[in-house]
Amino acid sequence: MSDRITPDTSIPNLPRLRGFIADFTRLVERVGDDEAALLDAGRLLLADLIAADDWLPEAYARPDPVHYRQYLLHCDPYERFSVVSFVWGPGQRTPIHDHTVWGLVGILRGAELSQRYDLPREGGPPVAFPSEILEAGSVEAVSPRIGDVHAIANALPDRPSISIHVYGGNIGAIRRSVFDPLTGRRKPFISGYANSALPNLWDRSQPVPHAA
Amino acid sequence: MSDRITPDTSIPNLPRLRGFIADFTRLVERVGDDEAALLDAGRLLLADLIAADDWLPEAYARPDPVHYRQYLLHCDPYERFSVVSFVWGPGQRTPIHDHTVWGLVGILRGAELSQRYDLPREGGPPVAFPSEILEAGSVEAVSPRIGDVHAIANALPDRPSISIHVYGGNIGAIRRSVFDPLTGRRKPFISGYANSALPNLWDRSQPVPHAA
Ligand SMILES: [Fe+3]
Ligand SMILES: [Fe+3]
Ligand SMILES: [Mg+2]
Numbered sequence: 001m002s003d004r005i006t007p008d009t010s011i012p013n014l015p016r017l018r019g020f021i022a023d024f025t026r027l028v029e030r031v032g033d034d035e036a037a038l039l040d041a042g043r044l045l046l047a048d049l050i051a052a053d054d055w056l057p058e059a060y061a062r063p064d065p066v067h068y069r070q071y072l073l074h075c076d077p078y079e080r081f082s083v084v085s086f087v088w089g090p091g092q093r094t095p096i097h098d099h100t101v102w103g104l105v106g107i108l109r110g111a112e113l114s115q116r117y118d119l120p121r122e123g124g125p126p127v128a129f130p131s132e133i134l135e136a137g138s139v140e141a142v143s144p145r146i147g148d149v150h151a152i153a154n155a156l157p158d159r160p161s162i163s164i165h166v167y168g169g170n171i172g173a174i175r176r177s178v179f180d181p182l183t184g185r186r187k188p189f190i191s192g193y194a195n196s197a198l199p200n201l202w203d204r205s206q207p208v209p210h211a212a
Numbered sequence: 213m214s215d216r217i218t219p220d221t222s223i224p225n226l227p228r229l230r231g232f233i234a235d236f237t238r239l240v241e242r243v244g245d246d247e248a249a250l251l252d253a254g255r256l257l258l259a260d261l262i263a264a265d266d267w268l269p270e271a272y273a274r275p276d277p278v279h280y281r282q283y284l285l286h287c288d289p290y291e292r293f294s295v296v297s298f299v300w301g302p303g304q305r306t307p308i309h310d311h312t313v314w315g316l317v318g319i320l321r322g323a324e325l326s327q328r329y330d331l332p333r334e335g336g337p338p339v340a341f342p343s344e345i346l347e348a349g350s351v352e353a354v355s356p357r358i359g360d361v362h363a364i365a366n367a368l369p370d371r372p373s374i375s376i377h378v379y380g381g382n383i384g385a386i387r388r389s390v391f392d393p394l395t396g397r398r399k400p401f402i403s404g405y406a407n408s409a410l411p412n413l414w415d416r417s418q419p420v421p422h423a424a
Contacts, residue, residue: 025289059409075414076289077237088363173416192417197271197409202287202294204385206402 013055021074021083024166028080035102036170039141040166042166046106047139053100053109056085057199061109063089063160064194069167072172072193074201079170081089086110086152086163095155096179097189101168102143105152106138110161113153114140117179125184129183134163143168149179150195226266230413232261233286233295236378241290247314247380248348251353253379254367258318259351262376263322268297269411275301275372276406282377284384284405286413289380298364298375300324305365308391311400313380314355319348322373325365325410326352329391337396346375351411355380361391 005084024043049055064087070125074083087107107112112134117126126149133155134140142148154161163172172193177186189211235257243249261267269409276299288294292349297320308329317326324346327393329338340363351359364372377383384405388396 020290072412074289074412077233077286079414145276170414170416171301172414188415193412196414196415197411200284200405200410201410202284202291202382202384203381203405205402 010058012057013052014199014201015197016049016052016055017073017199018044020064021201023124024081024083025076028076033079035143035145038105038168039102042104043139045105045143046164046166047137050106050108050137052206053136056162056164060085060195060199061087061160061162063087065089065093067092068092068105068154069194070128070172070191071195072157072198072200073164074172080168082167082170084165084167084170084171086165088152088154088161089165090159091110092150096149096151096181098144098146098148098177098179099142099167099171100174100176101171102141102145103171104139104141104166105134105166106139106166107134108162108164109136110159110163111135111155112163115151115153116147117149117151118147119179119184121150123184126179154179155182184207219246220267222270225264226269226406226411226413228261228264228267228304229285229411230415232257233355233413236293236295237288237300237369239391242290244292247355247357250380251314251316251355251358254316255351255353258316258378259295259349260375262320265348268320268374268376272297272407273299273372273374275299275304276295277301278304280304280306281406282384283407284394284410285376286410287382290386292380294379294382294384296377296383298377300364300366300368300373302369302371305396306363308361308393310331310356310360310389310391311354311379312386312388313383314353314357315380316351316353316378317349318378319346319364320372320374320376323347323351323352323367324373327363327365328359329361329363330359331361331391331396337394338391340394351420 071085116129328341
């Protein structure tokens with residue numbers, strides 16, 4: 001779907017991710033209370049991060065044979081935001097779920113099918129909006145204010161897709177919900193993370209070919 | 213030397229380290245420009261962190277057969293400070309070195325021999341101050357203002373010692389110096405880190421027995 005060139009990632013361009021984290025920290029410090037302003041500016045930062053696919057270390061790009069994976073890349077020390085790599089193998093999808101905090105979804109590699117839902121106030125099954133294909137480079141936002149319930153699936157039948165998500169909290173630790181597609185029944189869940197180790201972005205003792 | 217009880221660390225008390233990182237971030241935001249105030253308050257935070265030895269994940273406590281190891285545990289997103297686990301096997305020691313930024317050294321496990329030096333203005337070999345044994349629980353400070361040149365060795369002949377260091381920068385990336393003990397000749401070095409992955413402190417989806 002995307003014909004962008006994927007550079008060699010054997011030496012990942014970590015300065016790119018370091019720069020994003022510092023920029024996003026500054027943004028949250030500046031406008032953390034103003035969700036609309038934060039999503040406007042955060043969308044641009046995330047679009048810039050995913051405009052090149054040369055920085056994600058391979059360990060955080062690996063699909064699981066059965067389930068989609070979420071790898072934490074960075075968590076703000078105050079848990080004001082987190083950055084997560086989601087990897088979908090062919091045929092993999094999330095359940096219908098909410099977030100309870102703002103979120104930004106940027107497609108890094110491949111393509112994803114985004115399906116938003118409305119939860120009828122009177123109960124019953126979630127009502128699907130028209131679905132959308134998100135190509136590499138595009139960014140989508142969710143939040144309780146602008147629409148918080150969706151499901152995401154890999155749109156490619158033959159290879160993994162990867163998106164980079166930023167959330168307004170430590171998303172893996174937040175109590176939120178999944179929804180039964182037929183009944184709308186809400187089930188609490190806490191997603192956790194697939195990884196017990198984060199990338200060390202801070203070792204700059206070796207030559208960094210991509211250094212900014 | 214120390215007779216403190218070492219609790220089971222098979223499920224490390226990560227909330228302890230998370231709390232330290234948040235507290236230290238607040239401290240740096242509050243008094244980052246005032247080194248004396250920062251060292252005074254930072255010393256208390258570090259003493260509190262190392263008062264129990266129940267939180268360091270085993271992967272960051274492993275000695276190397278030949279050289280001491282430095283494992284980055286956390287780096288501030290603006291690189292204002294870093295937290296490092298130093299592990300010395302029996303007989304292992306650092307060269308004589310400086311830091312160029314403030315540093316706090318807190319002994320977590322075992323005991324270390326601290327040897328401070330003065331660099332004569334006229335050149336020549338570093339002049340040793342009386343050496344000191346640092347027992348588990350103690351905290352020492354260095355900086356260009358209060359004395360920045362030292363060497364540290366494991367004080368135990370038969371098992372590893374571990375200290376937790378906090379520095380006023382991303383210490384593994386800072387250009388600093390080692391000194392020849394005989395001539396005082398200065399050689400530039402950048403230490404880097406032993407680890408390409410950091411502990412994921414942020415997965416709180418599983419029960420946390422030590423939760424604060
Ligand atoms: Fe989602
Ligand atoms: Fe030192
Ligand atoms: Mg002098």
